[in-house]
Amino acid sequence: EAQVTQNPRYLITVTGKKLTVTCSQNMNHEYMSWYRQDPGLGLRQIYYSMNVEVTDKGDVPEGYKVSRKEKRNFPLILESPSPNQTSLYFCASSLVGLSYEQYFGPGTRLTVT
């Protein structure tokens, strides 16, 4: 089944404790992206990747890191999480050049206390 998976789905952590949210897709998509969703603010892009080893900042990259060492994986790293990073995070992937439809993962609800 074609899908985007994220882990964990729910996470409660404390300020300053490094964490990684994994994202994986099995559709051979070149493009992957991370978004955060906050009430009333829609989906804001954190980072995106057009292909392996190619990443770029979205609109809200501060406090986040990403890497794209393999085509299927695009982990989101919070080196020192803070309470303002409490949010619902979505990973998405798509083809480049043929269809631009983004397929979203199920979301990761992160709470930083």
Add this chain to the structure above:
Amino acid sequence: GENVEQHPSTLSVQEGDSAVIKCTYSDSASNYFPWYKQELGKRPQLIIDIRSNVGEKKDQRIAVTLNKTAKHFSLHITETQPEDSAVYFCAASRRTNAGKSTFGDGTTLTVKP
């Protein structure tokens, strides 16, 4: 950078009526305009999209129109049904050479039976 404004933020209609959601964008180089539907507790899913070389696109009860000169695009849903109730997001991006996507803040559509 790109700025996308979406209106209204909430919309309530009677079943069978039409619903219209409007978005404006600022970057004249944007060339791809998708609409996503997000049901409560679920991930966003693409419902329709339009590219900058097309003025209108229809898919059954859903249509999108694009006015490049005025930099605005709209989602039209006819014969609304209770299952159309959801949050709808518009987005604008330059997908041919870059991967940055900017979303509107969302419209909560409620269809009353």
